[in-house]
Amino acid sequence: MIITVLLGSPNKKGSTSILVDEFKRGAEESGHTVEILDVCHMIINPCIGCVKCGYEGPCVQKDDTEIVKSKLLTSDMVVFATPLYYYGMSAQLKTVIDRFCAYNSSLNSRHLKSALLSVAWNSDDWTFDALEAHYKTLVRYINFEDKGMVLGRGCGTPSMTLRSRYPKKAYELGKGL
Numbered sequence: 001m002i003i004t005v006l007l008g009s010p011n012k013k014g015s016t017s018i019l020v021d022e023f024k025r026g027a028e029e030s031g032h033t034v035e036i037l038d039v040c041h042m043i044i045n046p047c048i049g050c051v052k053c054g055y056e057g058p059c060v061q062k063d064d065t066e067i068v069k070s071k072l073l074t075s076d077m078v079v080f081a082t083p084l085y086y087y088g089m090s091a092q093l094k095t096v097i098d099r100f101c102a103y104n105s106s107l108n109s110r111h112l113k114s115a116l117l118s119v120a121w122n123s124d125d126w127t128f129d130a131l132e133a134h135y136k137t138l139v140r141y142i143n144f145e146d147k148g149m150v151l152g153r154g155c156g157t158p159s160m161t162l163r164s165r166y167p168k169k170a171y172e173l174g175k176g177l
């Protein structure tokens with residue numbers, strides 16, 4: 001499979017990246033091709049809601065969304081990777097997703113496989129309830145096929161994350177595809 005990871009953490013060497021790198025290592029060992037898009041350092045503006053695209057058509061904004069679009073429409077799987085920010089995904093990742101608006105039907109018809117990788121400082125059992133619900137709803141709406149989630153509780157810093165069981169879980173998710 002061709003797998004595109006949307007890396008939604010602004011920290012290039014943070015906890016989210018640790019999970020992403022382990023996922024990639026596992027997936028590549030199983031023969032998949034993984035490309036990581038560092039969306040926080042790309043120029044991707046928020047959707048302005050004009051709907052000139054009609055939910056499928058050229059977007060009036062010309063920016064790096066074109067790169068994300070061309071990658072996703074030639075991939076078999078998308079991985080959403082984000083730190084938990086106020087119990088949801090990062091604004092940077094949400095911005096990328098809102099811009100799906102202009103290729104909504106194309107994305108829907110691709111029936112991509114998908115996964116979610118996330119990290120949080122909190123370790124309560126409800127830490128990821130809202131993010132998980134959002135991800136599952138998105139997958140359902142856009143006709144993706146969920147292949148799994150790694151939700152790293154108690155992963156507040158890279159050293160906490162490296163000591164946790166979640167990098168191994170991310171590796172196993174990739175390896176098992």
Ligand SMILES: Cc1cc2nc3c(=O)[nH]c(=O)nc-3n(C[C@H](O)[C@H](O)[C@H](O)COP(=O)(O)O)c2cc1C
Nearest residue numbers: 009014015016083084085086087120121122155156
């Ligand atoms: C703006 C912001 C909001 C955050 N919100 C939460 C939160 O709601 N719950 C939580 O457990 N951790 C929260 N955190 C902590 C991060 O999710 C955590 O430190 C994570 O490991 C950061 O990942 P990174 O190293 O990839 O940046 C927040 C951090 C920031 C900077």
